[in-house]
Amino acid sequence: MTSGEGRGLHATLLASLGPAITSGDCPPGTVLRTDELEERFEVSRTVVREVVRVLESMRLVESRRRVGVTVRPTEEWNVFDPQVIRWRLAGRDRPRQLRSLTVLRSAVEPIAAGLAARLASPEQCEELTRHALGMVSTSRGQQLESYLVHDVAFHHVILRASGNEMFAKLGDVVAEVLTGRTQHHVMFTDPDPAAVTLHVQVAEAVRGGDEERAERLTREITIGAMAELDVLAP
Amino acid sequence: MTSGEGRGLHATLLASLGPAITSGDCPPGTVLRTDELEERFEVSRTVVREVVRVLESMRLVESRRRVGVTVRPTEEWNVFDPQVIRWRLAGRDRPRQLRSLTVLRSAVEPIAAGLAARLASPEQCEELTRHALGMVSTSRGQQLESYLVHDVAFHHVILRASGNEMFAKLGDVVAEVLTGRTQHHVMFTDPDPAAVTLHVQVAEAVRGGDEERAERLTREITIGAMAELDVLAP
DNA sequence: CCACCTCATAGATACGACGTATTCAAGAGG
DNA sequence: CCTCTTGAATACGTCGTATCTATGAGGTGG
Numbered sequence: 001m002t003s004g005e006g007r008g009l010h011a012t013l014l015a016s017l018g019p020a021i022t023s024g025d026c027p028p029g030t031v032l033r034t035d036e037l038e039e040r041f042e043v044s045r046t047v048v049r050e051v052v053r054v055l056e057s058m059r060l061v062e063s064r065r066r067v068g069v070t071v072r073p074t075e076e077w078n079v080f081d082p083q084v085i086r087w088r089l090a091g092r093d094r095p096r097q098l099r100s101l102t103v104l105r106s107a108v109e110p111i112a113a114g115l116a117a118r119l120a121s122p123e124q125c126e127e128l129t130r131h132a133l134g135m136v137s138t139s140r141g142q143q144l145e146s147y148l149v150h151d152v153a154f155h156h157v158i159l160r161a162s163g164n165e166m167f168a169k170l171g172d173v174v175a176e177v178l179t180g181r182t183q184h185h186v187m188f189t190d191p192d193p194a195a196v197t198l199h200v201q202v203a204e205a206v207r208g209g210d211e212e213r214a215e216r217l218t219r220e221i222t223i224g225a226m227a228e229l230d231v232l233a234p
Numbered sequence: 235m236t237s238g239e240g241r242g243l244h245a246t247l248l249a250s251l252g253p254a255i256t257s258g259d260c261p262p263g264t265v266l267r268t269d270e271l272e273e274r275f276e277v278s279r280t281v282v283r284e285v286v287r288v289l290e291s292m293r294l295v296e297s298r299r300r301v302g303v304t305v306r307p308t309e310e311w312n313v314f315d316p317q318v319i320r321w322r323l324a325g326r327d328r329p330r331q332l333r334s335l336t337v338l339r340s341a342v343e344p345i346a347a348g349l350a351a352r353l354a355s356p357e358q359c360e361e362l363t364r365h366a367l368g369m370v371s372t373s374r375g376q377q378l379e380s381y382l383v384h385d386v387a388f389h390h391v392i393l394r395a396s397g398n399e400m401f402a403k404l405g406d407v408v409a410e411v412l413t414g415r416t417q418h419h420v421m422f423t424d425p426d427p428a429a430v431t432l433h434v435q436v437a438e439a440v441r442g443g444d445e446e447r448a449e450r451l452t453r454e455i456t457i458g459a460m461a462e463l464d465v466l467a468p
Numbered sequence: 469c470c471a472c473c474t475c476a477t478a479g480a481t482a483c484g485a486c487g488t489a490t491t492c493a494a495g496a497g498g
Numbered sequence: 499c500c501t502c503t504t505g506a507a508t509a510c511g512t513c514g515t516a517t518c519t520a521t522g523a524g525g526t527g528g
């Protein structure tokens with residue numbers, strides 16, 4: 001076992017096998033045998049079996065008697081599993097994953113903003129305007145890290161305020177998309193002023209309970225995000 | 235072990251513990267001990283541990299030394315895991331889950347339809363019109379089961395034709411929503427004629443490559459679905 | 469050529485042992 | 499009386515081995 005992120009053999013092996021599969025190093029159809037994994041990673045049967053069970057629950061692999069552990073075709077993977085998403089974002093088909101997520105965002109966030117306009121609590125409205133203003137004040141002069149913090153927080157609040165648990169869960173994923181985008185940015189360019197303005201206006205619309213406007217403005221933001229992706233990604 | 239769905243002790247125990255947690259029988263904060271589960275379900279330590287590991291990967295529970303296996307708060311669950319969705323749909327907060335999913339549909343499907351209008355293959359267009367016509371021909375005279383088959387297939391094709399792997403993955407979930415809706419329907423009423431017409435028109439729009447129209451019409455369908463939910467659910 | 473049977477294989481399950489982190493509480497010191 | 503340290507109990511983590519069982523392959527006989 002060369003490395004690993006979480007403590008414990010289980011987490012370590014999972015952090016090795018998961019990415020190996022999602023990155024395509026073990027393409028669909030590949031057969032892994034339990035005892036081979038045992039010796040390759042120098043862990044006990046117990047650890048291997050538990051990891052395989054987890055990978056099986058993510059539908060990345062299928063374990064069959066007399067055959068071994070087979071990697072399933074990509075289209076059967078649980079692509080909504082945050083763990084799988086993280087592995088894919090860190091691996092080879094990061095562009096593809098980024099595109100999928102951005103399209104998902106473009107579908108979900110406008111609706112979420114509309115719902116937020118109806119349901120957001122006063123505290124959430126306050127948070128929203130605070131982060132929007134934070135984005136304004138950090139939008140100039142190479143402060144992209146601080147800007148990103150506000151940007152992520154802004155979208156997190158919107159998704160939580162929508163009152164939909166599934167939307168809320170997408171907050172973490174969106175955070176990774178935004179973070180990844182900034183990491184790939186040339187760090188010398190400031191964020192698009194138009195986008196900053198849009199965020200402020202969305203905060204206003206939500207605060208004012210204007211569903212239709214919140215939705216429309218957020219849709220403009222996501223359209224911008226997709227356009228940006230077309231420029232940056234292959 | 236009273237019952238179970240899949241063959242094998244692992245699947246059986248998972249099918250007992252999962253629903254027990256998602257239904258609220260074991261509310262967040264509940265602590266389960268490994269050996270207690272062993273004797274309660276009459277399985278070995280191995281099986282319990284592997285099941286706990288899977289539940290942990292779904293973020294339903296957290297296993298800590300000297301403490302036991304604690305049920306995590308609801309907002310930390312992997313609510314996009316199809317298995318979790320199925321358990322919740324079968325359990326107590328089915329209405330809440332159904333509402334979340336319907337809102338998600340209303341966000342995703344219109345965008346998916348728009349993309350499908352641009353990307354659908356001739357075969358997919360053919361499938362689409364076939365199922366739309368199938369819906370028409372089964373929309374009268376207590377043929378809800380046949381109607382449902384076409385309805386599910388229709389939305390499946392739309393989501394797949396969008397070219398987005400994440401959208402495509404939602405097809406199975408949407409199928410369960412539609413199925414569940416029909417199961418709760420009074421079986422004597424035929425489907426809404428307006429909805430049937432909309433499906434036919436969506437198929438036309440996709441076939442004709444009219445993105446804007448496909449999106450708008452699909453949005454009308456999902457609006458109808460939400461309205462229907464308001465009538466049926468608490 | 470096909471249907472059926474046998475056997476080897478590799479995962480599925482079980483059990484017992486030891487390691488280790490974590491918590492809680494008792495006791496020493498201030 | 500309060501705080502900090504230290505120790506022991508505890509429940510999960512890891513390991514090795516043994517047995518069971520499903521299943522795919524290959525042989526056998528009709």
